[in-house]
Amino acid sequence: MAPAHARLFLSSFLMASATACAAPPGGPGSNVGAVVPTPDAIEGIVPTAYHDFQIVEVARGLVNPFAMAFTPEGDLLVTERPGRLRIVRNGVLLPDSVEGLPPILALGRGAMPMNGLEQAGLRDVVLHPDFQSNRLLYLSYVKPGPDSLGSLAVARGRFEDDRLADVEEIFHAAADGNGTERSSMWGGRMVFDADGYLFITLGDRQWPSAGDLEAHPAQDLSTHNGTTVRLHDDGRVPPDNPFVSRPRALPEIWTYGHRNAQGMAVHPGTGAVWQNEHGPQGGDEVNLIRPGLNYGWPVIGYGVNYRTGAAIHAGTHADGVEPPVHVWVPSIGVSGMLFYTGQAFPEWQGDMLVGGLSGRRLVRLRLDGDEVVREETLLQDVGRIRDIRQGPNGFIYVALDGGARWVDGPPTTIVRLEPAGRR
Numbered sequence: 001m002a003p004a005h006a007r008l009f010l011s012s013f014l015m016a017s018a019t020a021c022a023a024p025p026g027g028p029g030s031n032v033g034a035v036v037p038t039p040d041a042i043e044g045i046v047p048t049a050y051h052d053f054q055i056v057e058v059a060r061g062l063v064n065p066f067a068m069a070f071t072p073e074g075d076l077l078v079t080e081r082p083g084r085l086r087i088v089r090n091g092v093l094l095p096d097s098v099e100g101l102p103p104i105l106a107l108g109r110g111a112m113p114m115n116g117l118e119q120a121g122l123r124d125v126v127l128h129p130d131f132q133s134n135r136l137l138y139l140s141y142v143k144p145g146p147d148s149l150g151s152l153a154v155a156r157g158r159f160e161d162d163r164l165a166d167v168e169e170i171f172h173a174a175a176d177g178n179g180t181e182r183s184s185m186w187g188g189r190m191v192f193d194a195d196g197y198l199f200i201t202l203g204d205r206q207w208p209s210a211g212d213l214e215a216h217p218a219q220d221l222s223t224h225n226g227t228t229v230r231l232h233d234d235g236r237v238p239p240d241n242p243f244v245s246r247p248r249a250l251p252e253i254w255t256y257g258h259r260n261a262q263g264m265a266v267h268p269g270t271g272a273v274w275q276n277e278h279g280p281q282g283g284d285e286v287n288l289i290r291p292g293l294n295y296g297w298p299v300i301g302y303g304v305n306y307r308t309g310a311a312i313h314a315g316t317h318a319d320g321v322e323p324p325v326h327v328w329v330p331s332i333g334v335s336g337m338l339f340y341t342g343q344a345f346p347e348w349q350g351d352m353l354v355g356g357l358s359g360r361r362l363v364r365l366r367l368d369g370d371e372v373v374r375e376e377t378l379l380q381d382v383g384r385i386r387d388i389r390q391g392p393n394g395f396i397y398v399a400l401d402g403g404a405r406w407v408d409g410p411p412t413t414i415v416r417l418e419p420a421g422r423r
Contacts, residue, residue, distance in 0.1 A: 045420050045421070046378070046379065046420075047423075048364075048376060048378055049376055049423070050345070050347035050348065050422070050423055051345045051347060051348065051419055051421070051422055051423065052419070052420045052421035052422075052423070053345070053417045053418060053419055053420050054417075054418050054420045055415050055416075055417065055418075056415060056416050056418050057413055057414075057415050058076070058088065058091075058397060058413070058414040058415060058416050059076075059078070059088045059093040059413065059414045060093075060411070060412070060413045060414075061093065061411045062078060062080055062086065062093070062399070062411060062412060062413070062414065063080050063081070063082055063084075063402070063408055063409050063410075063411050063412075064080055064081035064082065064119075064121070064386075064401055064402055064408055064409065064412075065078050065079065065080055065081075065386060065387065065399040065400070065401065065412065065414060066079045066080070066081050066121075066122060066123055066124065066386055066387060066399070066401070067079045067123065067124040067125050067336070067386075067387050067399070068125070068387050068389045068397055068399055068414070069125045069126060069127055069137075069389070070389065070391060070392055071127065071131070071159075072131065072132045074089075074090075074392060075087050075088065075089050076088040076089075076391075076397070076414075077098075077125055077137075078125075078399065078414065079122045079123065079124065079125045079139070080097075080121075080122060081106065081119060081121035081122055081123075081408060082106050082107065082108070082109075082121055082122070082408050083101065083104040083106045083109060083121055083122050083141070084097035084098075084101075084122065085097055085098040085101060085122070085125065085139070085164075086098070087162060088414070094162075096162075098159075098162060098163055098164060099162075099163040099164070100157060100163045100164030100165055100167060101122075101139065101141075101164060101167070102139070102141065102143075102153075102155045102167055102169065103143070103144055104121060104122055104141045104142065104143070104144075105120045105121070105141075105142040105143060105144040105145070105148075105150035106119070106120050106121035106122070106142070106408075107119055107120070107121070107407065107408050108408075109144075110144055110148060111142065111148055111149075111150065112147075112148035112149060112181060112183075113181065113406045113407070114181055114182065114183065114184040114406075115181045115182050115405070115406070116182070116184055116405060117357070117384075117403050117404070117405060118184040118185065118186075119184065119408065120142040120149075120150055120184070120186070121141065121142060122139065122140075122141045122142075123139075123140040123141055123142070123152070123186065123187075123188030123189070124138075124139070124140045124188050124189050124190045125137065125138065125139055126138045126190045126191065126192065128156070128192070128233060129192050129196055129233075131159075134158070135158045135159050135160055136156050136157070136158060136159075136233075137156065137157060137158070137159040137164065138154060138155070138156045138170075138190060138198070139154065139155055139156075139157075140152060140153070140154045140188040140189075140190055140200065141153060141154075141155070141188070142186055142188075143169075143172060147177075147179075149176070149177035149179070149183045149205075150177075150186075151172065151173050151174070151175050151176060151177070151186070152172075152173040152175060152186045152187060152188050152200075152202060152203075152224075153169055153171060153172045153173065154169070154170055154171040154172075154190065154198075154200060154235075155167050155168060155169045155170065156168060156170055156233075169235075170231070170234060170235030171200065171229070171231060171235050171252070173202050173224040173229075174223055174224045174250065175202050175203070175205055175217075175223060175224040175225045175227075176205065176223075176225075177205045177206070178205060178206055178207045178208070182206045183205050183206055184203075184205070184206060185203030185204055185205055185206050185259070185260040185278075186202070186203050186205070187200070187201035187202040187203035187258075187260060187261055187262075188200070188201065188202075188203075189201045189261060189262060189263060189264040189275075190264070191264045191265060191266055191273065192233075192266075193266050193271060193273055194266065194271040195271075196232075196233060197230050197231065197232065197233075197238065198230070198231045198232070198233055199228055199229070199230055199254065199264060199273055199289070200228070200229045200231070201227075201228055201258070201260075201261035201262075201264060201275065202224045202225065202226065202227045202228070202229065202258075203225070203226065203258075203259065203260035203261070204216070204217060204218040204225045204226035204258065204259050204260060204297065204298075205217070205225055207225065209280070209297075209298035209312050210312075213298050213299045213313070213314060214299055216297075216298050216299075218256060218257055218258060218259065218297050218298065219256065219257060219294070219299065221243055221246065221248065221249035221250060221253060221256060222248045222249065222250060223250070224250060224252070224253070226256060226257060226258045226259060226260075226297055227250075227252075227253045227254070227255065227256045227258060228253070228254045228255040228256075228258065228261065228273075228275070228289055229250075229252035229253055229254055230252065230254035230291075231252060237251045237252055241253070241254060241291070242254065242291045242292030243292070254289070254291055254292075255289050255290070255291070255292070255293050255294075255295060256294055256295070257293075257294040257295040257296045257297050257299070257321065257322075258275075258277055258287075258295050258297055259277055259278055259279065259280070259297040259298070259301075260277060260278040261275045261276065261277045261278075261287075262276060262277070262278060262334055262335050262336070263275060263276040263334055263335055263336050263337030263354060263355070264276075264289075264337065265337050265338050265339050265352070266339070267339055268339050268341050268350065269350065272288060272289070273288075273289040274286065274287065274288055274289065274325075274337070274339075274352065275287050275289055275337075276334035276335075276337050276354055277295070277297075277324075277334065278331070278333065278334060279301055279302060279303040279327075279328075279329075279331050280301070280303035280304065280305065280312060280331075281303050281304050281305065281309070281330070281331065282302055282303040282304055282328075282329040282330050282331055283301045283302030283303030283327060283328075283329060283331065284327065284328040284331040284332055284333070284334045285301075285302075285324035285325075285326065285327055285328075285334075286324060286325045286326035286327075286334075286352070286354070286365070286372065287322070287324050287325060288325055288370055290322070293322040294320060294321050294322065295321070295322050295324075296313075296318065296321040296322065296323075298312055298313060299313060299314055299318060299321065300313050300314060300315055300316055300317060300318050300321055300323075301313040301316065302316055302327050302329050303329075303331070325370060325371065325372060326365065326372040326375075328359075331358060331359070332354075332356035332357075332358060332359025332361060332363065333356050333357030333358030333359055333384075334354055334355070334356060334357075335354075335355040335356065335357050335384075335385055335386050335387060335388075335401075336354075336355045336385070336386060336387035336388040336389070336399070337352060337353060337354045337355065337388065338352070338353050338388055338389060338390055338396075339351070339352055339353075340352075340353055340390060340396070341390065342390050342391075342393075342394025342395075343394045344393065344394030344395055344396075344418070344419050345394065345396075345417075345419060346422075347422070348364060350366075350367070351364050351365060351366050351367070352364070352365040352366075352367065352372075353365075353378075353388055353396065354388075355385030355386065355387065355388045355398070356385055357384045357385065357386065357401065357403075358384070360380065360381050360382055360383055360384060360385070361377050361378075361379055361380045361381070361382065361385070362377070362378045362379040362382070362385055362388065362398065363375060363376070363377055363378065364376045364377075364378050378417075379398075382398075382400070383400040383401075383412065384400060384401040384402070384403050385398055385399070385400060385401070386399045386400065386401035387399040391416065395416045395417060395418050396416060396417040397414060397415075397416045398414065398415050398416065398417070399412075399414050400412040400413055400414070400415070
């Protein structure tokens with residue numbers, strides 16, 4: 001765990017940053033301009049097992065930033081949940097959002113407010129593996145539908161001259177909500193693997209985990225609820241997907257039995273796809289994603305009912321169900337994740353970094369093959385970490401999500417970890 005003085009320093013720094021941003025970016029009271037680290041951020045050194053680092057502010061005034069992506073030119077693209085794609089260029093958060101996005105269901109745009117901290121809106125952003133030549137950018141988002149709950153969709157377009165053009169929808173999930181104000185958990189994380197396939201996570205949409213657990217939508221291959229899908233870059237279904245020939249099964253499905261996978265990354269050495277996934281009250285997971293496997297939700301797991309504390313699952317293991325590689329009890333509210341490959345923190349190369357929302361932390365996991373052998377908390381009590389990305393300089397960028405029920409905001413910051421010594 002990070003030392004107490006580091007936790008207090010970081011909390012004070014980030015609270016001050018959020019307080020300074022009293023309005024959405026580009027509006028009255030927004031703070032958009034050159035990135036200038038605060039004196040506290042320069043002076044505060046966080047010690048860890050292998051590397052000491054400092055926290056430096058990158059941008060402030062972002063409303064519920066969900067995901068980040070770096071372009072080859074060095075721009076940092078940031079999605080905001082209310083439906084905006086923003087650009088940080090040369091240390092400046094540009095005042096105007098990117099034009100040309102598809103219609104997005106969000107608060108103030110027809111979405112039913114959810115009874116929780118997750119609301120509808122814009123989710124992930126990833127670049128095509130050949131982005132430098134084709135300029136294709138992918139967005140996941142909640143698409144307007146016949147009701148106020150929406151469902152997840154993925155579109156791609158050409159990012160040129162700071163706008164999207166030739167936008168086309170390539171995937172629309174058959175993953176309905178349960179009809180109530182507790183129908184969030186859209187999923188929406190995306191990643192391209194080394195072979196150019198696009199993986200997308202779909203949440204279970206909070207269908208009740210009670211009664212006949214094996215009849216839950218996350219166990220039903222005729223829906224996308226609680227699945228990972230695998231597509232070609234244009235949305236076509238690969239013919240070797242595991243359920244292509246199964247009657248009634250949706251051919252896009254790669255894995256099923258998930259609750260709400262919020263982080264996904266490709267291992268730099270093996271090329272394997274890894275995910276993290278929200279449990280209920282307890283039981284957040286790290287999973288190695290293999291084709292056709294059932295990851296168990298809600299039949300097996302380690303969590304309990306939020307309200308009553310009663311058991312949800314039939315057990316923690318079952319025949320024909322893939323167990324998690326790593327579990328957190330209590331939950332940390334897993335979010336963005338990456339495998340570190342940079343030079344700025346050489347002792348972390350190959351390690352998995354995982355953000356925490358409810359746990360308000362950044363965690364480092366060391367793997368030995370497919371097994372987690374060591375866990376270290378790098379940051380604690382820093383705010384709700386929604387996404388983490390490795391920058392071109394090897395620094396680690398952290399997007400902080402403002403925690404507010406029913407509404408968007410408050411505006412928050414993106415910070416980065418810079419090395420300040422090696423042990």
